[in-house]
Amino acid sequence: MKWGKYTPYILLIPTLVIIILFIYWPAVSSFMLSFYKVSPFGDIKIFVGFDNFLNLFKSKTYLNAIKVTVIYILVTVFSVIFLGYLIALLLDNKVFGVKFYRTLIFTPYAISFTIAGALWTFMLNPVAGHINYFLNRFFGISANWLTSQPFALISVMVTSIWKMLPFSIIFYLAGLQSIPEEVIESSIIDGANNWQRIWKIKFPILSPTTFYLIIMEITHAMFDSFGIIDIMTRGGPVESTTTMIYRLYLDSFYFQKTGEAAAQSVILFIIMCFITFFYFKFGEKSVHYQ
Amino acid sequence: MKRFVMLLVSVLLLAGLTFSVTTIEFWHAMSGQRVPLIEDMVKDFEELHPDIKVNIQFTGSYPETISKLIAAVQSKNAPHVVQIYEIGTRIMIDSGVIIPAQEMLDKDPSFDIGVLLDPIVNYYTVDGKLYSMPFNSSTALLYYNKTLFKEAGLDPNKPPKTYDEFLEYCRILTKKDSSGKTVQYGFTWPTHAWVFEQMLAVADAPFVNNNNGRTGRATEAVFNNEAGIKIFKLLDQLNKEGLIINTTHEDWSAARQNFISGKAAMLITSTSDVQLFEEGLKSNNYELGTAFLPVPDVSISGGPVVGGASLWLIKGHPDNEIQAAWELMKFINNEEQQIKWHKGTGYYPVRKDAVETLHYELFYAENPNYFTSLLQLLLAKRNYNTAGAVIGVFQEAREIIENAYDKMVAGQMTPEKALEWAENEVTKLIKDYNKFYQ
Numbered sequence: 001m002k003w004g005k006y007t008p009y010i011l012l013i014p015t016l017v018i019i020i021l022f023i024y025w026p027a028v029s030s031f032m033l034s035f036y037k038v039s040p041f042g043d044i045k046i047f048v049g050f051d052n053f054l055n056l057f058k059s060k061t062y063l064n065a066i067k068v069t070v071i072y073i074l075v076t077v078f079s080v081i082f083l084g085y086l087i088a089l090l091l092d093n094k095v096f097g098v099k100f101y102r103t104l105i106f107t108p109y110a111i112s113f114t115i116a117g118a119l120w121t122f123m124l125n126p127v128a129g130h131i132n133y134f135l136n137r138f139f140g141i142s143a144n145w146l147t148s149q150p151f152a153l154i155s156v157m158v159t160s161i162w163k164m165l166p167f168s169i170i171f172y173l174a175g176l177q178s179i180p181e182e183v184i185e186s187s188i189i190d191g192a193n194n195w196q197r198i199w200k201i202k203f204p205i206l207s208p209t210t211f212y213l214i215i216m217e218i219t220h221a222m223f224d225s226f227g228i229i230d231i232m233t234r235g236g237p238v239e240s241t242t243t244m245i246y247r248l249y250l251d252s253f254y255f256q257k258t259g260e261a262a263a264q265s266v267i268l269f270i271i272m273c274f275i276t277f278f279y280f281k282f283g284e285k286s287v288h289y290q
Numbered sequence: 291m292k293r294f295v296m297l298l299v300s301v302l303l304l305a306g307l308t309f310s311v312t313t314i315e316f317w318h319a320m321s322g323q324r325v326p327l328i329e330d331m332v333k334d335f336e337e338l339h340p341d342i343k344v345n346i347q348f349t350g351s352y353p354e355t356i357s358k359l360i361a362a363v364q365s366k367n368a369p370h371v372v373q374i375y376e377i378g379t380r381i382m383i384d385s386g387v388i389i390p391a392q393e394m395l396d397k398d399p400s401f402d403i404g405v406l407l408d409p410i411v412n413y414y415t416v417d418g419k420l421y422s423m424p425f426n427s428s429t430a431l432l433y434y435n436k437t438l439f440k441e442a443g444l445d446p447n448k449p450p451k452t453y454d455e456f457l458e459y460c461r462i463l464t465k466k467d468s469s470g471k472t473v474q475y476g477f478t479w480p481t482h483a484w485v486f487e488q489m490l491a492v493a494d495a496p497f498v499n500n501n502n503g504r505t506g507r508a509t510e511a512v513f514n515n516e517a518g519i520k521i522f523k524l525l526d527q528l529n530k531e532g533l534i535i536n537t538t539h540e541d542w543s544a545a546r547q548n549f550i551s552g553k554a555a556m557l558i559t560s561t562s563d564v565q566l567f568e569e570g571l572k573s574n575n576y577e578l579g580t581a582f583l584p585v586p587d588v589s590i591s592g593g594p595v596v597g598g599a600s601l602w603l604i605k606g607h608p609d610n611e612i613q614a615a616w617e618l619m620k621f622i623n624n625e626e627q628q629i630k631w632h633k634g635t636g637y638y639p640v641r642k643d644a645v646e647t648l649h650y651e652l653f654y655a656e657n658p659n660y661f662t663s664l665l666q667l668l669l670a671k672r673n674y675n676t677a678g679a680v681i682g683v684f685q686e687a688r689e690i691i692e693n694a695y696d697k698m699v700a701g702q703m704t705p706e707k708a709l710e711w712a713e714n715e716v717t718k719l720i721k722d723y724n725k726f727y728q
Contacts, residue, residue: 037722037725037726039384039726040356040360040381040384040385040682041360041363041364041381041384041385041386041387042360042363042364043385043386044726044727046725046726125544126535127535127548127551127553128547128551128553136469136471140469140471142471144536146538147481147536147537147538148700149700232538233538234538234539234540234541235539236538236539236692236693236696237538237539237696237699237700238693238696238697238700238702239693250689252357253353253354253357254353254357254685254686254689255683255685255686255689256356256357256360256381256685257686
């Protein structure tokens, strides 16, 4: 078979058609819609220019959603990275039954976000849940975990951390196991103690993993948090758990405000562009690759 | 072989001519134990009309169903009949994609609208036109646990009537253990603004202007009135004294659980749960009681607003399919099906003949709780306040009212401030929405 000049392009056509239909075209129409006010059934469109964006940044509701998202991302990503690394260190030890522990610890990863939300909703039920039962039993305290501030946000964050933790443990564990024995041995000979080995030697060696995980966890927290929030709190109380993605869902699918929702998706798009940009720009330079 | 194929083709063609089957799509939002009920209805319909095939589909919750309908309409793939919740009425009228039920009724002498219960017809009639076919109608109802009433020394046959009595009952019914932890609450609810709307109508007050949007498009919210404030004050008091369990927003099932398990002695939720509570409470050895929604004062008497959903006919389909869809809508609405539906759920039978038949069968004598819910509806005052509000931004208005409630509970706002804030926000939404239709 002879390869003509255009053969590669012909072979690319099927992929291109699908990408254009399902990714580029919707993206372009989102951009266009963000400049309109759209009636619920989409039959009436009023051009409003940048009003949708301006109104978003003037609206307390949206500013609050940004605040909640920032808190949510900072807390969950930091905890997932930090705890993930520590647990991976423990699992890296050769103790009896370590494979069993590993399997147990990885299970949340196999569960979907929605099911994680449902599980924790059961446990956090104010009158029949396990968590209040034990708290009340041992400390004589209890809380309305999902319906009062600030507990609702805390509950949602804990659930997300629980759910996302295995992902970082897997990566850290793989990284730890691939650190050459010589490095560790020479550090012992040089007299570094355990603490120094963990933070001054192993952690820097794993910096590519850390960097990759931070990016991944940010995207997780931005977009996948939706399932957990929808199941556990529906964004309440007083919007204290309404993140940007949940706000987008509400405006688009509950309130039929297509224009405003499109503007929000453009904002999320821009944020993701920044994250990707930083990933490529600094990811290569400042991270130590072995 | 060739001959055989020819024969088969001609037989199929012949069969096709004699039974040309019309296929229609029917989307609904009924989940759980209501799915088999509604599927049986469709099966009965298909048996009666072998030339019509109905593709029945569960399309998620009410808001999800409306979202899917919008997507389907835009991709020119709309169903024929779709079940839309009551507060979607304004959006559906404005959508321009529907055939008002009135148009079909005017052409069809076999159906007299007089057979439907007045309050239900009133709800779905806007500007003098019936827009959709009533199907599953409900209102809010006060459910209470007679066993817990007895334990607390209250007369189980005297449910509270006014807000003052209601508050007093909640105090009596709330119990704490030795460590000070509340083990039984007086009241629970699904933390749903729908309950607020119901109580507002029971107090005979309007939700929006222009006679609740029924004599002209509503332009302002007006629920920050005396009646509204009294409701918020009552709820505030219940929270301050720790007599109420709140759920997350619009969480019907959490409220049900609180009530069935006996953690709360009273509950305001939909009449469509009567059947569920009859069984649920019995399995926990409790006895169920039902009562009208409380009023601010004995001198005031409005009535609950019809909630639930109705069936809408979507245009843009061939005539034979529209006709088939109309037959389905009438069938679901017929006496026998409505009786089955009523008994299986607690939603009202939307027809007078169904109520009559049920009475002859002694159904209401044997099931007083079903009777309470029906009686509350039938005894209601008939005016614009109890007909219910019609606005296009209802779903978001509810979120705002629920947020106002949260702010009040968290102590960030007084009941008056919270309601004033909510009213302003909802007015803004209404004005924004109306820009499309000026």
